[in-house]
Amino acid sequence: MITAQNLIKHFGTATAVNNISFEVKEGENLVLLGTSGCGKTTTLRMINRLIEPDSGTVFVNGTDIRTQQPEVLRRGIGYVLQNHGLFPHYTVAENIAIVPRLLKWADQDIRKRADELFQKLNLDASLAGQYPAALSGGQQQRVGLARSLMVNPPLLLMDEPFGALDNLTRISIRKEFRALDELVKKTIVMVTHDVQEAFEMGDRICLMDKGEIKQIGTPEELLFKPANDFVRGFFDEQRLQLELRSVLLKEVFPESDASSEVSVWDRMDALLHPENGNLPADDIRIGDLMRAFETYKRK
Amino acid sequence: MEQTTGFWQFIAQQSDKLWSQTLAHVGLTLISLIIAILIAVPLGIWIARKQRIAGAVLGFAGVLQTIPSIALLGIMIPFLGIGPKPAILALFLYALLPIIRNTYTGISGVNAAVIDAARGMGMSNWQILTKVELPLAFPVLMAGIRTATVINVGVATLAAYIAAGGLGEFIFGGIALNNSNMILAGAIPAALLAILLDFLLSLLQRVNLKRVRVTYVILPFILVTMSSFYLLPTQIGGRMLGGFTPEFMGRQDGYLGLKKVYHLGIETVVISDAVMYKAAFEKKLDVISGYSTDGRLKAFNLITLVDDRHIFPPYYAAPIVRQAVLDKHPELEAILNQLAGVINDSTMTALNYKVDELKQSPEKVAMDFMRSRHLYRPARNGSGGTIRIGSKIFGEQYILAQMYKILINGNSELQVETKTGLGGTKICFDALTNNQIDFYPEYTGTGFLVLLQPDEQTTKKLGGDTDGVYRYVSQQFNEKYQIKWLKPIGFNNTYALMMRREQAQSLQIKSITDLTKHLNKN
Numbered sequence: 001m002i003t004a005q006n007l008i009k010h011f012g013t014a015t016a017v018n019n020i021s022f023e024v025k026e027g028e029n030l031v032l033l034g035t036s037g038c039g040k041t042t043t044l045r046m047i048n049r050l051i052e053p054d055s056g057t058v059f060v061n062g063t064d065i066r067t068q069q070p071e072v073l074r075r076g077i078g079y080v081l082q083n084h085g086l087f088p089h090y091t092v093a094e095n096i097a098i099v100p101r102l103l104k105w106a107d108q109d110i111r112k113r114a115d116e117l118f119q120k121l122n123l124d125a126s127l128a129g130q131y132p133a134a135l136s137g138g139q140q141q142r143v144g145l146a147r148s149l150m151v152n153p154p155l156l157l158m159d160e161p162f163g164a165l166d167n168l169t170r171i172s173i174r175k176e177f178r179a180l181d182e183l184v185k186k187t188i189v190m191v192t193h194d195v196q197e198a199f200e201m202g203d204r205i206c207l208m209d210k211g212e213i214k215q216i217g218t219p220e221e222l223l224f225k226p227a228n229d230f231v232r233g234f235f236d237e238q239r240l241q242l243e244l245r246s247v248l249l250k251e252v253f254p255e256s257d258a259s260s261e262v263s264v265w266d267r268m269d270a271l272l273h274p275e276n277g278n279l280p281a282d283d284i285r286i287g288d289l290m291r292a293f294e295t296y297k298r299k
Numbered sequence: 300m301e302q303t304t305g306f307w308q309f310i311a312q313q314s315d316k317l318w319s320q321t322l323a324h325v326g327l328t329l330i331s332l333i334i335a336i337l338i339a340v341p342l343g344i345w346i347a348r349k350q351r352i353a354g355a356v357l358g359f360a361g362v363l364q365t366i367p368s369i370a371l372l373g374i375m376i377p378f379l380g381i382g383p384k385p386a387i388l389a390l391f392l393y394a395l396l397p398i399i400r401n402t403y404t405g406i407s408g409v410n411a412a413v414i415d416a417a418r419g420m421g422m423s424n425w426q427i428l429t430k431v432e433l434p435l436a437f438p439v440l441m442a443g444i445r446t447a448t449v450i451n452v453g454v455a456t457l458a459a460y461i462a463a464g465g466l467g468e469f470i471f472g473g474i475a476l477n478n479s480n481m482i483l484a485g486a487i488p489a490a491l492l493a494i495l496l497d498f499l500l501s502l503l504q505r506v507n508l509k510r511v512r513v514t515y516v517i518l519p520f521i522l523v524t525m526s527s528f529y530l531l532p533t534q535i536g537g538r539m540l541g542g543f544t545p546e547f548m549g550r551q552d553g554y555l556g557l558k559k560v561y562h563l564g565i566e567t568v569v570i571s572d573a574v575m576y577k578a579a580f581e582k583k584l585d586v587i588s589g590y591s592t593d594g595r596l597k598a599f600n601l602i603t604l605v606d607d608r609h610i611f612p613p614y615y616a617a618p619i620v621r622q623a624v625l626d627k628h629p630e631l632e633a634i635l636n637q638l639a640g641v642i643n644d645s646t647m648t649a650l651n652y653k654v655d656e657l658k659q660s661p662e663k664v665a666m667d668f669m670r671s672r673h674l675y676r677p678a679r680n681g682s683g684g685t686i687r688i689g690s691k692i693f694g695e696q697y698i699l700a701q702m703y704k705i706l707i708n709g710n711s712e713l714q715v716e717t718k719t720g721l722g723g724t725k726i727c728f729d730a731l732t733n734n735q736i737d738f739y740p741e742y743t744g745t746g747f748l749v750l751l752q753p754d755e756q757t758t759k760k761l762g763g764d765t766d767g768v769y770r771y772v773s774q775q776f777n778e779k780y781q782i783k784w785l786k787p788i789g790f791n792n793t794y795a796l797m798m799r800r801e802q803a804q805s806l807q808i809k810s811i812t813d814l815t816k817h818l819n820k821n
Contacts, residue, residue: 050419075421085416089434099420147420157419 001026001187007056009042016042018211029188031202039211040191044157048074075102078148082160084140086132093128096147117146138169149182158190219246252292264293309480321488323464328451331390339395343402360396368457373574380583386463393454394447401443405436441504445497452493460571468545468569475546477725477749542570542584552748556610561815592792594651602803603795605810609763611794614744615787622781624737634710639786647790654694665701681712689736690719691727699740724749746772
């Protein structure tokens with residue numbers, strides 16, 4: 001879907017992106033991860049030409065994006081920002097109608113699609129006439145997502161989409177987003193500095209530092225087969241939790257009948273907090289779990 | 300109560316003039332405002348994109364704002380002449396700063412994330428400007444336009460100084476003629492106009508942001524309609540044009556007398572005496588109303604026309620002093636009278652020429668003259684109380700005030716404080732009666748016609764009688780105001796019609812009667 005080749009971008013004397021190449025497959029969720037200033041946002045913005053690279057090429061669906069007028073290119077790519085970027089002088093309904101109107105959609109088509117997204121995103125229909133300032137942070141972020149999904153673009157770019165939310169809202173919205181059928185089929189490139197978020201949302205993670213890609217691969221690959229010391233060091237602080245989250249219960253206990261959604265972390269969480277009432281009727285204990293996990297890791 | 304009745308009577312009598320002045324005022328304000336909006340809004344948007352030059356542009360507009368209005372008008376006369384053109388240009392320049400600054404502030408203040416989202420969604424630069432930036436900057440931008448409008452309504456009164464019309468004609472005429480009704484007839488409509496225009500624009504400002512597009516249509520429509528009231532005065536081709544001060548226009552011994560006695564039929568415009576002589580010299584005007592001792596007469600090579608039917612009354616200068624001051628300092632009268640009969644017309648013109656045209660200081664000119672006439676004595680620096688000398692706001696009065704200062708300092712123990720530049724006759728005279736100053740040089744004709752305003756019979760009887768007028772004002776001032784007229788200084792600074800020397804000679808015009816005949820021929 002996306003092929004980036006040898007992208008280089010300087011700002012003045014500083015090098016923001018230093019000769020990077022990567023691919024994103026159709027339907028894949030690629031997370032650009034790194035600390036601030038690592039070049040992840042610059043990389044993202046080069047995909048919809050908000051920033052033009054000094055050299056290098058980006059192909060979307062096999063077409064060099066430079067052959068397309070930037071405005072036309074951007075209307076076909078969903079874009080979600082950290083601070084939602086909703087127009088303060090437009091109502092919610094007007095805000096989400098911006099791109100469809102640019103594409104000259106008929107009014108009734110816009111209304112139909114908006115109703116559909118309102119339902120899927122758990123937005124109350126009464127919000128349509130409100131201005132963004134009257135909405136909660138979570139609602140604003142959902143409206144921002146709805147706006148980017150209105151014309152059903154196959155590709156979605158998200159720049160720290162949950163960055164402005166408080167921790168609890170962030171976790172619940174993330175969960176909601178993952179379950180959204182609209183997003184399942186889409187190719188998504190997402191920028192974040194939050195490791196948990198990267199592991200939760202990403203099919204693959206592209207770890208960047210100082211304008212270069214340190215490693216690109218699945219969460220498990222980055223955790224268990226780090227390409228270099230930088231990658232290993234990057235996850236050290238949260239290593240155990242990340243490892244437990246990224247390994248499925250089934251992989252540790254092949255005989256378990258747990259679904260492919262349940263990670264070792266989930267199982268352990270259920271053991272530690274039985275009051276939540278989602279303890280399955282097997283007899284795995286914490287000791288067994290940790291021993292099995294260590295064995296799995298050694299393999 | 301009498302004052303109020305007089306005001307409404309005045310409005311009723313002058314309603315035609317008031318209406319045309321108001322329309323001219325609205326026109327001047329709005330035409331300049333439209334031009335300012337057309338230039339300042341794009342400029343403000345542009346500098347919001349180029350932050351590096353924003354400071355320079357705003358600084359330049361700020362400097363324009365600090366130029367005194369009358370100076371700005373004066374600078375433009377050689378290029379644009381007199382009339383509406385320089386007035387509109389000046390008003391335009393004054394309106395620039397608030398509009399540029401507010402546009403710049405409004406556009407710069409739009410949240411960057413919103414712009415980024417707009418661009419990321421595929422809006423073009425023009426769409427971002429018209430659908431995002433301008434609507435969000437609109438309240439701030441409108442506030443700037445409102446400020447500019449109110450400023451312009453105020454500054455437009457000065458248009459009367461350069462023959463562009465407007466309510467300033469009444470205001471400055473009223474100040475010059477000591478006519479409160481006339482001042483109010485100009486000032487009240489001007490204030491109402493400022494309030495009204497500001498209110499109309501505030502309605503637009505509060506328009507729902509989504510309906511801003513409507514405003515794009517309404518605002519130009521209103522502005523253009525209102526300014527179209529003001530059709531630029533047609534150029535007077537080939538005919539002679541007279542430029543008279545607001546004061547001259549309203550006086551019996553001025554334009555009114557010219558019409559009545561000489562039946563003078565000349566196109567006229569109202570203009571400030573600060574720019575009048577220059578405008579005549581630049582051939583923007585052909586006939587002007589000057590003063591016979593004005594130094595500019597000499598500087599701009601103008602001649603005075605003979606007043607062969609004696610409509611201009613004598614204007615002999617003499618100090619007028621509050622009687623209370625003379626009672627307190629009896630020596631003062633003799634000291635001031637040392638100047639009596641010392642300066643004749645040509646001497647005064649030469650002294651004025653040194654100050655007005657050679658740019659010598661009034662202090663130096665006064666000192667040189669006093670030394671040459673052996674009237675100078677070194678200052679005694681005494682401590683016997685303070686005498687406050689006032690003067691009107693022109694060179695001749697400054698010189699006289701300095702001469703009296705030298706006399707008092709050299710001949711008494713009194714100290715002197717000069718309060719020069721007290722606007723026109725009314726301001727100076729009010730300062731005297733309200734004990735703000737102790738004396739100032741006044742002219743017999745001014746005291747007679749402007750301050751006393753006698754009935755028509757008295758005016759007719761005493762009209763051209765030099766001694767009669769002096770006796771009349773002396774007696775009346777003493778009775779009414781307890782103010783004493785001391786002996787006249789000698790020169791007669793009367794009104795005179797003036798023309799360029801070469802034009803007057805080629806047309807063989809020597810007197811006002813000649814001028815009337817010439818005008819009637821064409």
